[in-house]
Each structure stands twice: as structure tokens, then as C-alpha cells.
Amino acid sequence: xxxxxxxxxxxxxxxxxxxxxxxxxxxxxxxxxxxxxxxxxxxxxxxxxxxxxxxxxxxxxxxxxxxxxxxxxxxxxxxxxxxxxxxxxxxxxxxxxxxxxxxxxxxxxxxxxxxxxxxxxxxxxxxxxxxxxxxxxxxxxxxxxxxxxxxxxxxxxxxxxxxxxxxxxxxxxxxxxxxxxxxxxxxxxxxxxxxxxxxxxxxxxxxxxxxxxxxxxxxxxxxxxxxxxxxxxxxxxxxxxxxxxxxxxxxxxxxxxxxxxxxxxxxxxxxxxxxxxxxxxxxxxxxxxxxxxxxxxxxxxxxxxxxxxxxxxxxxxxxxxxxxxxxxxxxxxxxxxxxxxxxxxxxx
Numbered sequence: 001x002x003x004x005x006x007x008x009x010x011x012x013x014x015x016x017x018x019x020x021x022x023x024x025x026x027x028x029x030x031x032x033x034x035x036x037x038x039x040x041x042x043x044x045x046x047x048x049x050x051x052x053x054x055x056x057x058x059x060x061x062x063x064x065x066x067x068x069x070x071x072x073x074x075x076x077x078x079x080x081x082x083x084x085x086x087x088x089x090x091x092x093x094x095x096x097x098x099x100x101x102x103x104x105x106x107x108x109x110x111x112x113x114x115x116x117x118x119x120x121x122x123x124x125x126x127x128x129x130x131x132x133x134x135x136x137x138x139x140x141x142x143x144x145x146x147x148x149x150x151x152x153x154x155x156x157x158x159x160x161x162x163x164x165x166x167x168x169x170x171x172x173x174x175x176x177x178x179x180x181x182x183x184x185x186x187x188x189x190x191x192x193x194x195x196x197x198x199x200x201x202x203x204x205x206x207x208x209x210x211x212x213x214x215x216x217x218x219x220x221x222x223x224x225x226x227x228x229x230x231x232x233x234x235x236x237x238x239x240x241x242x243x244x245x246x247x248x249x250x251x252x253x254x255x256x257x258x259x260x261x262x263x264x265x266x267x268x269x270x271x272x273x274x275x276x277x278x279x280x281x282x283x284x285x286x287x288x289x290x291x292x293x294x295x296x297x298x299x300x301x302x303x304x305x306x307x308x309x310x311x312x313x314x315x316x317x318x319x320x321x322x323x324x325x326x327x328x329x330x331x332x333x334x335x336x337x338x339x340x341x342x343x344x345x346x347x348x
Contacts, residue, residue: 001031003080005103007087007094008038008046010062011186012244012263013287015042016154016270017133018088020290022051023152024140035082037097044245045267048156058097065093074100086139087118107139132287153290154270156248163249170241172250176211179332180251181235182259182268183227184220188310190281191260193320195223199230201258201325205332206234213238213254215247215264256332261287269294274335276328280319281307295331299323 004025009015015038025032035054036046039062046055058073060066074097083105085098090111098106099117107120115121122143124135138147167174183198185191202212212231214224216239224239242250248267251257256274259265261282268275269289277289279298283306288296298319299305305319312319 001033002029002084003033003035003082004029005077005080005082005085005098005101006034006036006052007085007089007098007108008036008042009088010039010042012042012045013266014088014132015045016156016263016266017131017287017290018136019049019051019154019270020133020151021086021088021136021140022049024137024148026051027152028140035080041244044243045156045248048159048245048248050155050157060093067096070096071100073097074102077101077103087114088136088139092117109135109139129285131285133290151290153272154266155272156267156270158249158252158271159245160249162246163252166242166246166249170238172213172236173211174253176209178213178254179205179210180213180215180254180257180268180273181227182215182251182257182262182264183223184216184239184264185260185262186217186219187282190307190309190311190317190320191262192223193260193278193280193323194317195226196230197320197323197325197328198227198258199232199235201328202227202231202235204325204329206231210255212236213250215239215242215250256335258328258332265289274332276331276335278320278323278328280305280317280323281309281312283308293335295335297323297328297331 033053034051036052037056038046039058043055043057046052078101082103085103085106087095087108090109092112095114095117106118108118109122109124133151137151181198205212212235214235214237218240221240224237228235228237251268252271257268258276260278265277269291272293275294277294277296284296299322302319
């Protein structure tokens, strides 16, 4: 029975975009055992993926080499006798643990001059626009071999017991229809729809009888507080009040999700939620939500968008300011009105 170690990405969204690779490995190698090496902040997602047998949490700090710790972890993993490692991040340090673990096959993209650390090297054609999910899935094949399409979609396991506990702990009322907002974006404010727009949308949805949950990390707590205040109580701020696993479970009961281009956007897509994804400074051509139930909204015709900057370099932030709440509301109403059997009707 083959055993493969996946060195997972450090971003929540990228971790979910790597899941089609795992599905391809299972298709290609029946009976394969897939373990994942991941930081603490993405480990809960990998634990919810049916393809992953075990998640090995790394002790490394973000951006730190910590060579001695990587060597010690590699020595411990040596006893597991993995047949292959697939390294998804492009950094030099991410390839060290499989090398120290003496894993015979070590695959990944060339990245930061990793010759020697990797012995199955893929090269990315920078002239081709390739989805991140396709880039990862290519690592299941030998260098130069064609990518197998279509990609499998991402799926996450919902912990129903944890959902009940979380709902009880937070005192949430599930008798009303839930619409979830994911207002944060780790990369920077240029990817975030304005708080006033989220608040206006929450007020309109509240008037229709829905309850709005704001879901995000502790870093989004102040933003969530602003939205809740501006909404006049139509939105409930849950940002920073859940861990990532509980956020997955809460999103699973939403009738629809509105999200910036963020990790939680990809979580909603993996849960197959009717999703409205808001894009401004970034582009859906590289990391779109991989779900048929997703609808991407953006302001068309702006020469400055996408700029891929953390903050608007021109100061006007038109790419998000001009994305009107009414437009988002219309998309939500369209999804909720879908007839049985259509994509948007897959509701809990």
C-alpha cells in the first residue's frame, strides 16, 4: 500500500485548492495512504478532507527557517517509510522535511533552486494562465505528462456534533434562514468589500426575514463589529468566536454565503453552498471558487483592476466601492429562488 506525504500550503484557500490533487492520487493509486504536513492554521481543514488519513502539525513559525526543528521532524518521519512526498509550497524551507526524512521520491515545482531537495521536478510555464488547483493537481503526474481533467471538486466533512455544540455555545437561533457573510481577507484591505456595503446588504436581508452571521478570524473581529453596528443589529458578529473547524460547520447550515476572495470563500465552495464571491483587486482567473453554485461578481471595465495590491494604490477603491449591495442582493435572491433540481436549490 503506497504512502504519500503532502507538504500542504500555508494559506487556507490554497489548501482547499490542493484537494483535487489528493483525489487524483486516490484515483491513480487505489489504496494509497495520504498524510499531510501542515501548519496549525490550516491543519483543521485537512482533517476535514476524506482523502487525508492523518494530519501532522508542524511547529514552525511563519516565515522562519528553523533548520534544527525541521531536521528533527524529518528524522521522526523517517520511521514512517513514506514512498513519496509532494511539496506544494515553492519555498526552499518547505522541501527540507521530506529530504531529512529520506523519502525516496520528492516531487514539486523547481521554486527557490530546490534541485537536490527535490528529485522529481516540475517546471511551471509562466506564459500559460493556469488555475492554482490545476497547478497542484499536475504534481500527481510525472513531469511533462498531461493534466487529467476535469478536476475533482473539493469536499469537506461536517462535524454534526461539533455544530450542535457551537450553536449552543454561541446561543444561535437556527429557526430563521441563515445567510453567512465572510467579510475578511487575510491578504489586505484591497480585497475587502466595504463594511457599509455589507451592513446595507444585511439590513435588506434582515427585512426579508433572514438572519446574517458574520464569520471570520480574530483578525476580522473589529471589522465584524463595525458591520454589525452599521447594520442596526441585522448582522450578528461571530468573527473571532470560532476556530476554523467550527466556522466550517456554521457555514454548512447557511442557505447562501457572501464572501470576499478569501480562504472562507473556498470553504463555502467546498461545502457546495450557493455562493456570491466578490472580487476587486484580485482575479478569479487564477484562484476561483471551485463550485458550480458559485457566482463571481466584480466591477467590469476598470483599467486598474485587478491590481493585486494589498491597498488601493490610487486611493479611490472603485473596484469594491462601485460593487453595489443591490447587485449582490439580486444574486442572492436569484439563488434562493432556484427551482428544485437546480444548482442554487441545494440547500440544507
